[in-house]
Amino acid sequence: MNVLVRSGATVALLLAAGSPALAQDDARGAIEMVVDAGKPGSKIDRNIFGQFAEHLGTGIYGGVWVGRDSPIPNVRGIRKDVVAALRAIRVPNIRWPGGCFADEYHWRHGIGPAKDRRVNINSNWGGSTEPNSFGTDEFMDFVDQVGSEAYVSVNIGSGTVAEAADWVEYMTADPATTAGRERAANGHKAPYKVKYLGLGNESWGCGGAMTPEHYTDVMKPFSRFVRNYNPAQAGPEAMQRIAVGPNDDDTRYTEGVMKAWKGHDWSWNIEGLSLHHYTTGGWPPSYPSVGFDETGYAKLVKETLGMDAIIAKHSAIMDRYDPEKKVALAIDEWGLWLAPNPGTNPGFLQQQNSMRDAIVAALNLNIFARHADRVRMTNIAQMVNVLQSMILTDKEKMVLTPTYHIYKMYLPFQDATFVPVRFDAGTYAQGEIKLPRVDAVAVRDTAGKLWLAVTNLDPARPVRVSARFAGIEARSARGEVLTAPRVNSVNSFDAPDVVAPKPFSGKVEKGAVTLDLPSKAVAMVRIES
Numbered sequence: 001m002n003v004l005v006r007s008g009a010t011v012a013l014l015l016a017a018g019s020p021a022l023a024q025d026d027a028r029g030a031i032e033m034v035v036d037a038g039k040p041g042s043k044i045d046r047n048i049f050g051q052f053a054e055h056l057g058t059g060i061y062g063g064v065w066v067g068r069d070s071p072i073p074n075v076r077g078i079r080k081d082v083v084a085a086l087r088a089i090r091v092p093n094i095r096w097p098g099g100c101f102a103d104e105y106h107w108r109h110g111i112g113p114a115k116d117r118r119v120n121i122n123s124n125w126g127g128s129t130e131p132n133s134f135g136t137d138e139f140m141d142f143v144d145q146v147g148s149e150a151y152v153s154v155n156i157g158s159g160t161v162a163e164a165a166d167w168v169e170y171m172t173a174d175p176a177t178t179a180g181r182e183r184a185a186n187g188h189k190a191p192y193k194v195k196y197l198g199l200g201n202e203s204w205g206c207g208g209a210m211t212p213e214h215y216t217d218v219m220k221p222f223s224r225f226v227r228n229y230n231p232a233q234a235g236p237e238a239m240q241r242i243a244v245g246p247n248d249d250d251t252r253y254t255e256g257v258m259k260a261w262k263g264h265d266w267s268w269n270i271e272g273l274s275l276h277h278y279t280t281g282g283w284p285p286s287y288p289s290v291g292f293d294e295t296g297y298a299k300l301v302k303e304t305l306g307m308d309a310i311i312a313k314h315s316a317i318m319d320r321y322d323p324e325k326k327v328a329l330a331i332d333e334w335g336l337w338l339a340p341n342p343g344t345n346p347g348f349l350q351q352q353n354s355m356r357d358a359i360v361a362a363l364n365l366n367i368f369a370r371h372a373d374r375v376r377m378t379n380i381a382q383m384v385n386v387l388q389s390m391i392l393t394d395k396e397k398m399v400l401t402p403t404y405h406i407y408k409m410y411l412p413f414q415d416a417t418f419v420p421v422r423f424d425a426g427t428y429a430q431g432e433i434k435l436p437r438v439d440a441v442a443v444r445d446t447a448g449k450l451w452l453a454v455t456n457l458d459p460a461r462p463v464r465v466s467a468r469f470a471g472i473e474a475r476s477a478r479g480e481v482l483t484a485p486r487v488n489s490v491n492s493f494d495a496p497d498v499v500a501p502k503p504f505s506g507k508v509e510k511g512a513v514t515l516d517l518p519s520k521a522v523a524m525v526r527i528e529s
């Protein structure tokens with residue numbers, strides 16, 4: 001029997017001849033799990049639930065910003081419905097303005113009265129008109145309305161150190177200074193908080209096609225001179241700088257940037273290294289987001305599980321240069337990148353979101369939780385109307401996606417403590433494609449409550465999970481389950497609740513819990529002892 005021991009960043013395959021009392025199928029056909037409730041692991045940073053909002057398609061214009069005069073209910077131009085939905089998933093940080101867009105963004109085009117906003121072309125994304133009506137002050141208002149933190153990416157590719165330094169000075173300076181006075185004149189006297197600063201984006205590609213060595217030389221003055229003047233951001237609230245890191249499993253930037261970091265002196269520093277990795281099924285993305293078959297499901301789920309090995313590969317390099325794990329791995333772009341919806345501008349990256357997206361989201365969140373010691377931030381791409389989004393809008397209409405529901409169900413994971421779970425995952429096979437049948441992660445939330453998240457990857461077979469808890473006797477197991485008629489089921493404006501969570505509970509007997517999961521399902525239960 002092969003037993004997967006999933007413990008922190010370690011996923012070890014034990015050939016367990018006659019070892020722990022774990023069996024894939026016990027007498028009742030159940031998958032057995034042992035939750036090591038007394039062996040807490042790393043803290044799961046709430047920032048792994050971060051979002052990404054780029055000036056791309058209708059991600060900002062239409063999705064977030066409708067303008068003050070819009071008939072769509074808004075607060076200072078920002079959609080009320082979208083803000084309310086995002087507040088409910090406690091978005092820890094929002095990355096903005098890009099993406100590739102960031103390395104061509106000039107912040108002065110987007111501040112001040114409407115007459116001063118520059119209208120230009122979004123050359124990265126569909127050649128659309130960029131009115132710059134959503135700029136720095138609107139973004140900060142949006143972050144504030146959502147109750148989140150700002151993650152601002154500065155333009156390294158086509159901007160200057162002085163431009164980026166002036167921008168962060170504008171956002172954070174005391175109102176007695178010229179920069180702070182200008183901000184106050186634009187409506188915000190108090191300095192803004194800029195918690196995270198992205199030092200460029202994909203500098204190996206759209207951000208300037210730089211070698212890692214060239215990038216580190218270019219990046220260092222940004223790290224040094226782009227200063228945060230907000231007095232409230234001293235000490236633990238200090239701005240965290242995130243350098244461009246690797247793409248997928250290419251380790252050149254990991255090596256190059258981390259090597260430079262190891263040799264850094266007082267004059268520059270970084271607190272994070274970015275990783276971008278999308279699940280695409282090949283390039284350019286051609287897998288449809290609707291109407292796909294079971295092979296289209298199994299192939300992409302298999303690919304997405306590769307995130308674990310990619311993180312392990314980069315983490316091993318980071319461990320060599322940074323054994324104390326001072327530099328976080330920030331996976332600030334990830335998710336399903338599929339074929340654009342037929343009839344839409346392909347540069348707008350619009351796709352539907354199905355039960356497959358929900359399972360992909362849950363599996364990735366589980367992987368991030370297992371690597372919580374190094375992975376301390378992630379940003380799914382993207383928040384509204386773009387790629388694997390939380391929310392879809394069309395004019396006044398809004399619908400929550402299956403991915404959104406996963407983020408809501410996983411709220412107890414924010415700042416929770418990882419708890420190891422041992423289980424034999426079993427197998428789900430689709431033709432030649434073999435996948436684990438189940439996945440599971442447990443945590444203790446910030447109030448000390450134990451939660452167990454279980455995913456049934458099998459699109460056709462329900463699964464019974466029998467969980468025992470080392471050190472405690474369970475008295476109840478209650479929560480929610482997300483499932484759907486089919487893996488390609490979606491929520492639409494006309495039928496918004498096809499994929500929506502429902503109450504779910506387990507049976508408790510002698511301190512153990514039995515969970516009967518439907519096929520293609522994600523369950524989250526609170527274990528009371």
Ligand code: AHR
Binds near residue numbers: 054101201387
């Ligand atoms: O998320 C879409 C794009 O993907 C981003 O702009 C870019 O950084 C990445 O290549």
